[in-house]
Structures are given as C-alpha cells and as structure tokens.
Amino acid sequence: MAAIEPEATGFEPESAVRKMSGFSLKPAERRALLTILCALLAVRILAMFWYPFVDSTEARYAEIARKMLETGDWITPQFDYGVPFWGKPPLHTWMSALGMKIFGVSHFGARFLFLIASLGLLAVCYVWVRKLRGHDLALVAIAVMASAGLFYGASAFVVTDMAMVLGTTMSMAGFYACLADKSSHRVWGYLFFAGLAVGLLAKGPVAVVLTGIPIFLWVVIGNRWRQLLRLPWITGTLLTGLIALPWYLLAEAKTPGFLNYFIIGEHYKRFLETGWQGDLYGSAHARAKGMIWVYGFIAFLPWVLFAPALATRGRQVLEIFRKDRTGWHSYLLAWTLSPLILFTPAANILPAYVLPGIPAAAILLVSVWAGIFGQPGRKTRAWVAVSMIGVAVVVFGLTTVAFFFPNTLNVRSERELVQKALETSPDIAINYWGDRSYSAEFYTQGRLRYIADSATLEALKSNDVRDALAVYSHDIPRLKDRLEAGFVDLGRFNRRHLFVEPPLQ
Template identity: 80%
Template sequence: MVAVKPEATGVGLNNAVQKTSTFSLTHSERQVLIAILCVLLVVRILAMFWYPFVDSTEARYAEIARKMVETGDWITPQFDYGVPFWGKPPLHTWMSALGMKIFGVGHFGARFFFLIASLGLLWLCYVWVRRVRGADQALVAMAVIATAGLFYGASAFVVTDMAMVLGTTMSMTGFYVCLTDRSAHRLWGYLFFVGLAVGLLAKGPVAVVLTGIPIFLWIVVGNRWRQLFRLPWITGLLVTALIALPWYLVAEAKTPGFLNYFIVGEHYKRFLETAWQGDLYGSAHARPKGMIWAYGTFTFLPWSFFVLALMLRSKQVLDVLRKDQAGWYSYLFFWSLSPLILFTPAANILPAYVLPGIPAAAILLVTVWSNVFGPPGRMTRLWGSLSMISVAVIVLGLATVAFFLPNTLNVKSERELVLRALEASPDIAITYWADRSYSAEFYAQGRVGYLMDPDGLRALNTNNVRDALAVSSQDIPNLRDQLEAGFVDVGRFGRRHLFIEPSPQ
C-alpha cells in the first residue's frame, strides 16, 4: 500500500453514494505508482511475445481461434477441422481470431485483445471508484487489481475468463451507480445490460449467475427492492437480447444439439457430477468440494497477506462496516464472494473461476484498509511497492527463461519441437504418439497427425513424405523396435523426444 491521509467524508446528491476520498497521495507517490504500473504493463507485453502457448488450456483456445481465421467460419468455433466446439461461446475466440487477423498468427495477435479487455476493466474500475471514493483511492485500487497474481497472469492469456470478467464488472459497476446515484447518466443502467450480454457471449449463463448472486444478497440485506425500478429493464433486456441471442440461435441452427450440451452439460453436470463422462473436449477437473476457497486465497497473492492483516483487526473492521450508509462495503463483499459461493459445491473447478471476484476484493481491501489503518506509514508503503514490483520480476523472469531455456521450466509447450522438425524440412509430416497437443497444432498450422497403433509407425516409413514423430519418454521403451527401424532420435524437447526419418539420399 502507499501512504494515505484520511479526509472528511461527504455524501452524494441522493444521500446514498458516499462521495468520499480517504486517500490523499502526494505527487511523488502518484508518480511512483504510475511508474510501477507502466513497468508492469511493459513486462506483460514482453511476456505476450516471449512466453509460448502451453498445453492444454491456452494452446487449445489459441488453436481454435487459428482455425477460425484459416477456415473463415466465424460462427462455429472448431475443436478440430469440421468438429464444432460447443464448450464455450465464441467471444474469446473472436478476440483471438481478430487479433491474429490484424497482427498475424502468433502470440501477440492471439493475446492482444485480452490485454485490451483487462485494461478496459481496470479503466472502468478506476472511473467507478473515482466517482464514489476519489481519484487517489481509485488509482491505488486499480494497482492492487492489476497486481493480484491471477489477474496479472490472465490479463493477456487466451482464455474465456477475462472476457467474462469484463462483462460481470460492467454489470456490477453499472448496477451500483444506477441504483445509488440519481444524478448518474442513464448509460450506467444500460452498462449493466451490456455487461450481461458480454458475459453470455464470453462464458454463457454462468456470467448472469455470478452477477445475480451478489446483487440479490445486497438487495435483500439492504431491503433495496424499490431501487430496482431505477434500471431500464424493458429496453435494457432488449439490448441484452439483441447483442447475445442471435449467435445462440444461429449456432443451434448450424450445429443442432449445441444448446442441450452447453446448457445442461456444461452448466449443470460439469459442476455437480464429479464423474461426469459427457465432456466432449477433454476431462473434467475434479477437485474436493470447497477447494475454491483455497484457490481464492492463493490467486489473490500477494494481497492475501494484507487481507490477513485486516482480519487481525476485526473489531476495527466491523466498526467501519457499521458506518456503511451507501452499502458500498456490503456490495463489494458480496461481489468478491460470488464465485466462492457459486463454486463451493462444484465438483469440477479451476483456479481461474475465482477471477470474477478479484476486482471487488481488491477495491474492498483498499477502501477498508484506508479506514482501519489510516496512514499506513513507511513499512506498509514499502511492502505494497515491493509486492507489485515482485509480480513484474517473477513474470519477466519466467517469460525470459521460457524463451531462452524452455526445457528448464518443463513448459508444456511443443513450440521448440515443432520448430526443430520444420527446420529439418518445411514439408515434413509431424505425428504425435498417443497424446494430442494443441500447441503443436498451433505452431505447425494444424499439420499434425496422431497415432496409437504401433503398426502405424511402420506405415510412416513407406509413404512418400519425410516424417517426424513425437513420443513421450515413457512410451519409448515399448516402441523401440519400430523407432530404431526407421527414425533417428534428434533429442528431447520438454516432455517428448523428436524422431525424424532420415533424409532420402
């Protein structure tokens, strides 16, 4: 955290919104904070170029987007050529595909619009917090969001979650301003409904649920039912439908069965059935129920330690919360807990599921901290700055090592193997034994085959093209005779050895 000075608390025009700024940064503190954020942004952009796509999540979504660019089919994402991907709506695929269309097929293009989405989310949070709590507190809150471990990692990562979190954040900020500030422009109300549409196109109905949980709890606890009429419900829902509904209808018409699989399978069975066997695109991520709370603590590092410090001052924290006239703290509290509440009974989860609550958790931490601790002094300022800088150093270090010494980190990426095979011959046919690799497909532009039959290895020696074979180390002993008969071991690249058919004389 940075040094702060308490100021007088004011009240908004409607006596509901707390127009308060408990933060008062010095000019030098603002400069330092902005400089740290700029360094973090530069580091993240460098990592976008350097860090390879890894199996399976990011590489899979990047390859789906690459296929969209290659085939020109912008309606149905494809898991394989001609095989529709029903697992998620297409917004994340559109973002990657558009980036690759503009900047070329590669890391930067695939990740570019995810970085733009994360920057847009940070800007929206800044505008919102500045409106309610003041510019200095908004700047610190934005810095805490940006440097939370999971958010920083996902800020330029090809995955569905960042696009969805942008949508849920649009909805939550728009809803609060619309209900608590009569002087607010009506666009804040429409922002709520546009955010719902973004969430529906990014990850589906789960985005609506993640928005609905904290809003419902906040309305019930504060008995704010009458305030709901301030939202433009009729025209707003029409906006949501006009943005999101057309793709769902066209997708079902083009590939019948999509809605049943996506709604029932992905939104019910995946989360409640531990042994669900209906996943068409991989395996379910079975975890102990309640594991989402551990993920929440871990993914909010380094700021989880500051939350612990607040917990040790529980009496002061409760005193602050009792003075919550505008429902600011309770709104942020329910919002930050929303993914934890939703996924506590879930049987199949990932750490990324915590992401929708991180903006609220960061803002809540900053605003409560300023009232409990007051001016935090030199040590808090020092630890806050070190926390943000450490994030940049760790990410830059990992990205650099992954680029120059990929095998050192055992990165689950096939980039080096594919590039080595293509170096032997641009027209080489690359085949993977047993396991599918999405990163290999991406770097080989989709020109990857798969084998599970030992007899198929002999057939590779009889075709009219030069072949390369990728085999995991554990499978080599079982295939030694076939490999020695027609291939040369070029070396180990990450988890696999590359075998190449000798060049014809």
Template identity: 55%
Template sequence: MVAIDPKFDTAVRQEHAGRFGLTRSDQRFLLFALGALFALRLLALFWWPFTDSTEARYAEIARKMVETGDWVTPQFDYGVPFWGKPPLHTWLSALGMKFFGVGTFGARVFIFAASLGVLSLIFTWVRQHRGADQALVVTTVLTSSLMFFGASAFVMTDMVMVLGTTLSMIGFYNCLSDSPARSAWGRWFFVGIAIGLLAKGPVALVITMIALVPWLALTGRWRELHGFPWLSGLLIAAALTLPWYILAEIKTPGFLRYFLVGEHFQRFVVPGWQGDLYGSGHQQPKGLIWVYAGATFLPWSLFFLALLSRPGSCVNEVTGNDRGWHSYLALWVVAPLILFTPAANILPAYALPGLPAAAVLLVSLWAQVRGQPGWWGRRATAVAIGLVGAAFLTVTILARYQPESVTNRSERALVIAAQSYDLDVQITYWGGRSFSAEFYTRGRVKFTERTATFDIFADNGLRDAVAIPRAVASEIAPYLGPRFGPAGRFGHRILFVEDLDQGEAS
C-alpha cells in the same frame, strides 16, 4: 431492512474520498510500477509459448476459425463443433490473428485489451466514488495480483467474462446512485450481461445476481429498480446474444442441451463428470474455491490479515453507515465463491470475477480503518509489487531464452527443431493429443497409438518426424526402422527425424 438514502450515501463517500492521500513520490512509484508491469506483460505476449492444454486448446480453436472462415461454430477439430463455451473469446483471438498474424501476440492481444478494459472501468469507478489516489492504488493492486496479472493475456474465457461482470456491477451501482447518467449506466449493465453470456454463458448472469439480490435486501433499495431501463436494456441484451445462440443450435443441433445442462449443471454437481466432450472433469474437494480465492489474490490477500487486527472496525464499515459501498464490494467478492462452493469440478480461475472487487474492498477498508499508509504500508506495497514483478520477469525471460526449463508442456521447440530439417516435414505424435503441436504446425500434425502407422512413411513422399514420450521411446523407436534417428529431447518427448538420403540408399 432500513433503506439507505442515496444522497446520504453519496455524502459519506465524498467525506472519506481524501483519506487515502498519496505523496507525489508515492504516485510516481505506483505509476512506474504500472508501467513496468504493462511492459512485462506485453513481452510475455510474444515470448511465452502456448502450453497444453487450456491456452493452446483455445488458441488452436481460434486458429481454426480463421483458417476455415466459420465464425459461427468454434471447432474442436476440423468438422467437430466445440460446444463447451460461447465464442466471444474465440472471436477476439481469431480477430487478433486475422489482423496481426497467426501467433502468440495475435491470439492474445485482444484478451489483453479486455483486461485493460477491466482496469479502466475500475479506475474510473473508484475515482468517481473514492478519489484519484484510491483509484491509482486499487489499479496497481489489481494489476499485480497473481491471477489477474497471469490471466490478463491468457487465451481463455475468464478474462472476457470478467470484463462483462465488472461492467454489469459498475453499471448497476452507478444506475442506482445519484448520477445524471443513470439510464445510460443501466443500459451498460445489460451490455455487461450480454458480454458475460457470450463469453462464458449463464454462469456470468448467475454470479451477478448472487451479488445483487442480497445487496438490495440489505440496503432496502428495491424501489429504485422501478427507474431501471428494463425494456431497452433487455432488448439490448437480447439483440447482442440471441442471434448467435439461435444460429449455433440451428447449425449444430444439440448444442443448447449440452451447453446448458452439461456444462452448467452436471459439470459442477457431478463428481468426475464423464459427459465432458472435450476433456475431463477437474474433481476437487467441495469448498476448495475459497482456498483458490486467497491464492489467486496473492500477495494482496495477505494484507487482509493486517486488517484482522481491527475486526470490529471492518465489520462496522461493511454494516454501518457506509454499508452501501462496502457491502456491495464484499458481496461482489464472494458471489463466485458462493456459486462454486458445492461444485465438484473447479479451477482457480473461477475466483477471478471477484478480484476487481477484492482490490477495491482491500484499499477502501484500509483507508477507512487504518487511514493513510504509513512507512510500513509503503514499504510492504513496494516489496509486494517488486516480488510479483521479479517472479514474472524471471519466468518470462526463461521462457524466451531457456524454454525447456519452464515450458515442458509446450511443443513449440520440438516443432521448430523438426521444421529445421524440412519446412514441409510431417510430424506425428505417439500418444495423446497436443493442442500446442497443432497450433505451431498450423494443424499439420498427426496423432497415433498404432505402430502400423509407421509403415506408410516410406511412401508418402514427405520427410517424417515422430515425437515419442521418453517413457516408451525404447519400446516404440525400433518400429520406425533404420531411416529414423534421434534429433533431441524436448520436455518429456524425444524427436526422431527421417533421413531421406539413407532411405534412398537402402
């Protein structure tokens, strides 16, 4: 391949930096939209309850970390190690609950901070290479995309990993650019790798390499790797990651084998993988990740369709004189999709690492191919942002004032109802485990599938409450005896509460 002169590449970027000029009214609208989306997401931190199973599970693991004081080994249950993921996201949620109290805000606030970190990195990077106007548009597009907005404060591994992959991709590009801080950016690349390794494991490194290796081959910039701070960078990455991995294996032998082989190989290549210690595999048709990617970037993925009316221009931008920029973004977008194409067990969130680049690529191609946004572009942008904001606002308000209409998978309302009878009530769930019930009872909940468990209720000295699925309530409720009466229906469960006075009278 013919190598691209970095100085020429910089000149091309500067030449196009002003082609996406915004009027003051456009800027005010986008700033207002960002402020409104920020306020809405902040409300959801408080109002949206934890739902089963993903977010509630990770929140409960973090709560156990705070309660037990064990900051090395996350616990799936008391005394049962959670080997499924590294602990960085758990540390963030646990620290939030340590500082702000055990609740939805504490568990989510530092995950939210990670998403703000991603937005700040993207804004600064695009402003440096494409100007402030494009940076503002990109930030708004990314913030209002379906998956990014929803995951921006979701207690899970993915957003923290995205912070790491975004930092690595920006650090690598800036290190190879004509920048006075090349060495510093190169070291930030390795910090991003460390964040990814502590957030989700080697998959973060693999996604990054899938994007970078083809880009180096395409642009012929292999020689510039000689100036990369390999020694100091690798030492930084090792110092940040190896201590925990070593301690985790020493403390709970078998962790590395399960995590590296099971979670990073068998989970993705074995359909319906049965080795999952903490749930079940998500068996999906192979290649579905590409469909997920389009859905997660809604409504902005629809704007890519408008660019298809000029396919030749788009191809020229990705492969022409400015290919160093657009090809970098395109490979960044598709890297996680390539990795998970042959995977049998996937989730929509697996496309999340490519969304920051998708936002930059869309806006940059639009600026190069279509120029400044005209009346249609401004109106369509306003409608898209308005629809996303209105949808999330409606759901957030319903979660606060009519939770039963949107949060059937959360046990918060049931726990509150049971505790209204007695704060020390002992709640027992018939059937499968509920992590949200564990979280909202601070771990003081039991799960059973044996009616013999009900026999000890009379002698335990506590007021008991039993949550039974509606489908089997008529069969199971008679085993509770006359002391229990229905206290309400919550989602797909009916709550039965013990009447202590009736028990004493009998």
C-alpha cells in the same frame, strides 16, 4: 442495513469525494505508482511474445481461434476440423482470431485483445471508484487489482475467463452506479445490461448467476427493492438480447444439440456431478468440494497477506461496515464472495473460477485499509511497492526461463520440438504418437497427423515424404525396433523425443 439514499450516494465533486474517503497521495507517490504499473504492463507484454502456448488450456483455445481464422467460420468454433466446440460461447475465440487477423498467427496476435479487455476492465473500475471514493483511492485499487497473481496472469491469456470478468465487472459497476448517480443513471444502467451480454457471449449463463448472487444478497439484506426501479429494465433487456441472442440462435441452427449440451451439461452436470463423463472435449476437473476457497486465497496473492493486519482491527472493520449508509462495502463484499459461494458445492472447478471476485476484493481491501489506517504510511507504501515489483519480477523470471530454457520449467509446450523439426526441413511432415497436443497443432498451423497404431507408423517408411515423429519417452521402448530402423533421434524436447527420417535420396 439502511437502503441507499440517493442524496447520500450521488457522485460528488472530486474534492468532496477525496475528503469523504480521507485518502490522498502525494504527487511523487502517484508517479511512483504509475511507474510501477507501466513496468508491470511492459513485463506482461514481453510475456505475450515470449511465453509459449502451453497444453492444454491456452493452447487449445488458441488453436480453436486459429482454425476459426483459417476456415472463416465465425459462428461455430471448431474443436477439430469439422468438429464443433460446444463447450463455450465464442467471444474469446472471436477476440483471439481477430487479434491474429490483425497481427498475424502468433502469440502476440492471439493474446492482444485479452490484454485490451483487461485494460478496459481496469478502466471501468477506475472511473467507478474515482467517482465514489476519489482519484487516489481508485489508482491504488487498480494497482492492487492489476498485480494480483491470478488477474495478472490471466490479463493476456487466451482463455474464457478474462472476457467474462470484463462483463461481470461492467454489470456490477453499472448496477451500483445506476442506483447512486442521479445525473447519468441510465448510462450506468445500460452498462449493467451490456455487461450481461458480454458475459453471456464469453461464458454463458454462469456470468448472469455470478452477477445475480451478490446483487440479490445486497438488495435483500439492505431492503433496497425500490431502488431497482432506477434500472432501464425494458430497453436494457432488449439491449442484452440484441447483443447476445442472435449468436445462440445461429449456433443451434447450424449445429443442432448445442443448447442442450451447453446449458444442461456445462452448467449443471459439470459442477454437480463428480467425475462427470459427458465432457466432449477433455476430462472434468474433479476437486474436493470447497476447494474454491483455497484457490481464492492463492489467486489474491500477494495482497491476501495484508488481511492479517485487518483481522487485528476486527472491531474497526465491523464499524466501517455498520456506519456505511451507502452499502458500498457490503456490495463489494458480496461481489467478492460471489464465485466462492457459487462454486463451494461444485465438484469440477479450476483456479480461474475465482477471477470474477478479484476486482471487488482489490477495491474492498484498499477501501477498508484507507478507512482504518487513513493516509498511507511509509510502511504501507513500501509493502505495496515491494508486492507489485515482486509480482513483476516473478513473472519476468518465469517468462525468461520459459523462453530460453523451456526444459528447466518442464513447460508443457511443443514449440521447441516443432521448431527443431521445421529447421531440419521446412517441408517435413510432422507426426505425433500418443495423445493430442494443441500447442503442436498451433505451431504447425494444423499440419499435423496423429498416429495410434504400428501399421501406420510402419507405413511412414514407405511414403515419399520425409517424416518427423514425436514420441513420449515412456513409449520409446516398445517402439524401439521400428524407430531404430528408419529414424534418427534428435533428442528430447520437454516431454517428447523427436525422431526424423534421413533426407530422401
């Protein structure tokens, strides 16, 4: 594969780029696509308000952010009051805590800046693809990206991954454009290094690895070593360090041992040791090695269903790659495969680990499809519309059911139980028997006590506070005598029953 030739890959005028891509939309088609994108955004915003925090992932991170806001400690995220959370850097916690500072402690506040991050990611991809392949192909690409199942779900979800993907996308777009754009290559180069800093603050060194894998493969295979000199290595590295390094140093100084646990435990043992027992904040997610490919297939629904049509044109697909002197398609392919390559030998993974490859997968699919089929025909337009609307309908349906009929979906959230307890009495003391519930902690704003022994349960009857007790259904038989003696069963709320004491005399 030939190295990039600046003359061939410099950003061209819009008309020239559109002619090169052979792809354009009619005004009515653009309006229809924008309308559907707005509908997707409206449904996602509605879900931000309606869908409850679910144990354990989103509720855990939301509660860590709420504790950050409550305690005012913006250096060390807290797993529990006074217990540092070393599992992840704090960018996602800062985002959620800042959102709640602006909009109040709520679903919307905690999720707001994650939606902004996902919109920023789409904007980066749109500008990048527009300069290289034209406005229309860029618009379709971000439509596919925004409506891919996992991306759409994570686009306003309190979790580390969307913040990291913003960083990896900034880096990948910045790197390629720095090599291709003669007029403003330093700006794109600094975007590359800024993206590394975002990734380091969002999830740590794994973000650098996810960026390095596709770039290394693409440079080696295409013998593009000389083009690397276009990057502002010295000032760019300083930029990355100035953004990311201060927090790492402050975190280690404030809670010694952080770097050892985070670098060795979270980035080596978690992925290579099956059933790793060193996790301080839960249990490792043991999966069969290679499961990441299954997750990748599911995550890119419904668009992965377009792949068979391309598979039937295998020779044409290969020809597109062979004739691509710019390395555009091979770059996107390496980027798409990066998380799959990295996590194939991993023993402990989650579906969200494929998310960094979805932006590239969406752009690659649309670019190859345009290269083979040219202008979008009636069937293609219909299937695109059906796919995007289908995603919106499914998410809207799940959100509506979760809001109005939470027990129907068996959503693992304590929102309804806490609301019922507080309706009984605003000053009621809420107690939980059994394991920890992050969503209950969030909805009670930390006013929650865990009970693990019969003596403490018995003592509730003698204190001068009205108590509520949440108990798993399977624990009720062995606590039956104590519960019947002092509590009234208000019914089952998802996984637990709510028992309350009668009003104090």
